[in-house]
Amino acid sequence: MTATGEIKKSVLVSLWFMFLTFPIMVIRVNTVQDVVEWRWLNMAYIGIGTFFISMLWRYMIRRKEREGKKEKTDNLSFAQKIILDKKIFIPLVALTGLFIIVFPHMFSMYQTNIMISALIYVMLGLGLNIVIGLAGLLDLGYVAFFAVGAYSYALLNLHYGLVFWLALPLGGFLALIFGVILGYPVLRLRGDYLAIVTLGFGEIIRLVLENWNEFSFGPSGIPNIPKPPLFGVDLSLSGSIIYLYYIIVGLVIFTIFVINRLENSRIGRAWIALKDDEIACQAMGIDKARTKLRAFGLGAMWAGMAGVIFAAKTTFINPASFTIWESVIILCTVVLGGMGSITGVISGALLLILLPEYLRAFSEFRMIIFGAVLVLMMVFRPGGIINNVRKTYKFQKT
Amino acid sequence: MKPILEVKNMTMAFGGLKAIDSLDISIHQGEIAALIGPNGAGKTTFFNCITGIYKPTSGDIFICPHEKQERLNGLKPNIVTKKGLARTFQNIRLFSSMTVLENVMIGCHSITKAGVLGAIFKNAATKAEENFIVEKAYSILEKIGIEMYVDELATNLPYGAQRRLEIARAMATDPFLLLLDEPAAGMNPMETKSLDDLIIKLRDEENVSILLIEHDMKLVMSLSDNIHVVDYGKKIAEGTPEQIKSNPDVIKAYLGDESEDA
Numbered sequence: 064m065t066a067t068g069e070i071k072k073s074v075l076v077s078l079w080f081m082f083l084t085f086p087i088m089v090i091r092v093n094t095v096q097d098v099v100e101w102r103w104l105n106m107a108y109i110g111i112g113t114f115f116i117s118m119l120w121r122y123m124i125r126r127k128e129r130e131g132k133k134e135k136t137d138n139l140s141f142a143q144k145i146i147l148d149k150k151i152f153i154p155l156v157a158l159t160g161l162f163i164i165v166f167p168h169m170f171s172m173y174q175t176n177i178m179i180s181a182l183i184y185v186m187l188g189l190g191l192n193i194v195i196g197l198a199g200l201l202d203l204g205y206v207a208f209f210a211v212g213a214y215s216y217a218l219l220n221l222h223y224g225l226v227f228w229l230a231l232p233l234g235g236f237l238a239l240i241f242g243v244i245l246g247y248p249v250l251r252l253r254g255d256y257l258a259i260v261t262l263g264f265g266e267i268i269r270l271v272l273e274n275w276n277e278f279s280f281g282p283s284g285i286p287n288i289p290k291p292p293l294f295g296v297d298l299s300l301s302g303s304i305i306y307l308y309y310i311i312v313g314l315v316i317f318t319i320f321v322i323n324r325l326e327n328s329r330i331g332r333a334w335i336a337l338k339d340d341e342i343a344c345q346a347m348g349i350d351k352a353r354t355k356l357r358a359f360g361l362g363a364m365w366a367g368m369a370g371v372i373f374a375a376k377t378t379f380i381n382p383a384s385f386t387i388w389e390s391v392i393i394l395c396t397v398v399l400g401g402m403g404s405i406t407g408v409i410s411g412a413l414l415l416i417l418l419p420e421y422l423r424a425f426s427e428f429r430m431i432i433f434g435a436v437l438v439l440m441m442v443f444r445p446g447g448i449i450n451n452v453r454k455t456y457k458f459q460k461t
Numbered sequence: 462m463k464p465i466l467e468v469k470n471m472t473m474a475f476g477g478l479k480a481i482d483s484l485d486i487s488i489h490q491g492e493i494a495a496l497i498g499p500n501g502a503g504k505t506t507f508f509n510c511i512t513g514i515y516k517p518t519s520g521d522i523f524i525c526p527h528e529k530q531e532r533l534n535g536l537k538p539n540i541v542t543k544k545g546l547a548r549t550f551q552n553i554r555l556f557s558s559m560t561v562l563e564n565v566m567i568g569c570h571s572i573t574k575a576g577v578l579g580a581i582f583k584n585a586a587t588k589a590e591e592n593f594i595v596e597k598a599y600s601i602l603e604k605i606g607i608e609m610y611v612d613e614l615a616t617n618l619p620y621g622a623q624r625r626l627e628i629a630r631a632m633a634t635d636p637f638l639l640l641l642d643e644p645a646a647g648m649n650p651m652e653t654k655s656l657d658d659l660i661i662k663l664r665d666e667e668n669v670s671i672l673l674i675e676h677d678m679k680l681v682m683s684l685s686d687n688i689h690v691v692d693y694g695k696k697i698a699e700g701t702p703e704q705i706k707s708n709p710d711v712i713k714a715y716l717g718d719e720s721e722d723a
C-alpha cells in the first residue's frame with residue numbers, strides 16, 4: 064500500500080477515536096460553577112496519539128506476517144535453544160537456583176510475600192496447564208478447586224485442628240475428588256461449551272461459600288489460620304514467611320518434576336493425542352472420558368494444594384479471593400506464557416503477578432496496561448512468551 | 462469355523478436417510494475382503510458402525526477372534542479396539558503434533574497399562590513398558606517400511622507415507638481384523654503396487670485378516686479373496702473377483718456412478 068493510503072487510514076482511525084472519546088475526554092460539566100468545560104486540547108492529544116499508534120500497529124502486523132513466512136524452516140524458539148544448549152542451560156539453572164535460595168534473605172519481607180503469591184500462581188498455572196495445555200480442555204472454573212483446597216485447610220483446622228502438613232495432601236485430594244465429580248458430567252462437552260459450564264461451576268462454588276453461613280462463615284470468612292510450624296516450633300512472623308517461601312519453592316519444583324514425568328509418559332502422550340484428534344484417539348484404544356478426567360482431576364489437585372498454601376499465607380480467607388477474576392488471571396498466565404510449556408507458564412505467572420505489584424504506582428492504569436499487554440501478545444505472539452514446540456521423543460537404536 | 466466378523470441385518474439411519482440398509486457381511490479368518498461401492502454408498506458408515514463411532518439403528522455385530530463369539534453393539538470405540546478391531550481413516554487422521562514413532566506408540570496404548578503413579582515414580586515396570594512400547598513401535602515401522610521417517614512430525618510426511626503410518630498405528634493395537642478405509646486414495650501407481658504387497662505381507666506374516674474399502678479396481682481385484690458390493694446402503698453382490706467382474710448389477714451401479722461423476 065502507498066504511503067498516502069497508510070496516512071489516510073491512520074487519519075480515519077484517529078478521527079474515529081476522537082469521535083468515540085469525545086464525550087468523556089472533551090466535555091466536562093463543572094458542577095461547582097455549573098458550566099460546561101470544553102477541553103479541546105485532550106482531543107488533539109488523542110488524535111495525534113492514535114494516529115501514530117495506528118501507524119505503528121499496522122507496521123508491526125506487516126512485519127509479523129513477513130516473519131511468519133520465513134520462520135517455517137527453524138521451528139525452535141530462542142528460549143528453547145537456550146534450554147537445549149547444556150552449556151548455557153546448566154549455569155543458568157544454577158544461578159536461578161542460587162537466586163531463589165537467597166531471595167528471602169536479600170529482600171524485604173514484603174517482597175518475599177509478593178514472591179510467595181507469585182509462586183502460588185506459578186503452581187496454579189502449572190496445574191491448569193495440565194488441563195488446558197496438555198489435554199486441551201478449556202476450564203474457566205479452575206479457581207473453584209483453589210477454593211476447595213483453601214477451605215479444606217481452614218475448616219479442618221478450625222474444627223479438628225488439622226495441621227498444615229496433613230492438610231496439604233488432604234486439600235489436594237479433596238480438590239481432586241471435586242474435580243472428578245464436577246468433571247464427570249461435563250467432559251463430554253467440548254471447547255466453548257465446556258468453558259461455559261466450568262465457568263458456571265466455579266461461580267456456584269463461590270456462591271455456596273458466600274451464602275452457606277453455617278458451613279463456611281459466609282462473606283466474613285475464616286480468620287486465624289495457622290502458618291506451618293517448623294518441627295512444632297512456632298516461628299517469628301518473618302521466620303514463618305521465609306519458611307513458607309521455601310515450602311512453596313519446594314512444591315513448585317515438585318510440580319515441575321511431576322509434570323515433566325507426566326508429559327513424557329503413556330498418559331501424557333494420550334493427552335496430547337486427545338488434543339490432536341479425539342476420534343482417532345479412541346480408535347487407538349484410548350478411553351476418552353477417563354483420560355480427560357485424569358487431566359481434570361490432576362489439575363484440580365494442584366489447585367487444591369496451592370489453596371492450602373494460600374490459606375496458610377494469608378491466614379484469613381473469604382469467598383472474595385476466589386472470584387472468576389482469579390480464574391481469568393490463571394488462564395492468562397497459561398496463555399500468555401505459552402500453552403503446554405513449563406518455562407512459559409512460569410514466566411507468564413511471574414510476569415502477570417509481579418508486574419501489577421510493581422506497577423502499583425500507576426494503579427489507575429494497571430488494568431489498562433494489563434489488558435493492552437494481553438491484546439498485544441495475542442496479536443504478535445499468539446503462541447505465548449515461550450512458543451512451545453513440544454519436545455518429541457527421539458528414537459535411539461539399541 | 463465361525464466368521465471372525467459377522468454383521469447381521471444392520472441398519473444405520475440418519476434421520477430419514479438409511480446410510481446402511483439391512484446389511485449382512487461376514488469375514489473369515491485369514492481373508493482379505495473388499496467392500497466396494499459408489500461414493501456415498503455407506504462404506505465408511507459401515508466402518509464407523511462396527512468400530513463403535515456410530516451406534517447402528519438396528520442389527521447385530523458379532524466378533525469371534527477365538528472360539529467364543531461376542532456381541533459388539535453399543536461398545537465404545539476404545540473397547541472395540543481393545544477387542545482386536547483396528548481401523549484407518551479415509552480422511553487421514555494422524556496426530557499432527559506428534560512424530561511418526563509417537564503416533565505408533567499411541568497405538569500401543571490399549572495393550573499397555575502404566576497409570577499416573579507409574580508415570581510419576583517411573584518404576585522398573587513402567588520403564589520396561591516404555592521400552593517395550595518404543596521397540597514395538599519401531600519394529601512395526603520397519604515392517605510397514607517407513608522407519609526412515611521415525612523422528613519426523615507426522616504432518617511432514619509425503620501423502621503415501623501418511624497412509625502407511627495410519628496402517629502402522631492400527632497394527633500397534635494388535636488387531637485380528639484390520640479395517641482399511643481407502644488406503645490407496647491419492648497414491649501413485651508405484652505406491653499402490655507396494656501397498657498391495659504390504660497388505661498381503663500383513664495377512665501372511667502378522668496373521669491379521671483384512672477388510673478394505675477401495676476404489677482402485679485393479680488393487681481390489683488382485684488382492685481380494687472375497688468382494689462385497691454395496692449401493693445405497695444395500696448389499697447388491699458378493700463373491701470372488703471373477704464373479705463380481707461379470708455381475709450385471711455391479712456393472713450397472715458403477716456405470717451409473719461414473720456417468721454422474723463425469
Ligand SMILES: Nc1ncnc2c1ncn2[C@@H]1O[C@H](COP(=O)(O)OP(=O)(O)O)[C@@H](O)[C@H]1O
Nearest residue numbers: 475478480498499500501502503504505506507
Ligand atoms: N454423521 C452423518 N450424518 C448424516 N449423514 C451421514 C453421516 N455420515 C454419513 N452420512 C451419509 O451417509 C451416506 C454414506 O456415506 P459414507 O458412508 O461416507 O459413504 P462412502 O461409501 O463413500 O464411504 C452419505 O449419504 C452421507 O451423507
Ligand SMILES: [Mg+2]
Nearest residue numbers: 504505506551
Ligand atoms: Mg468413505
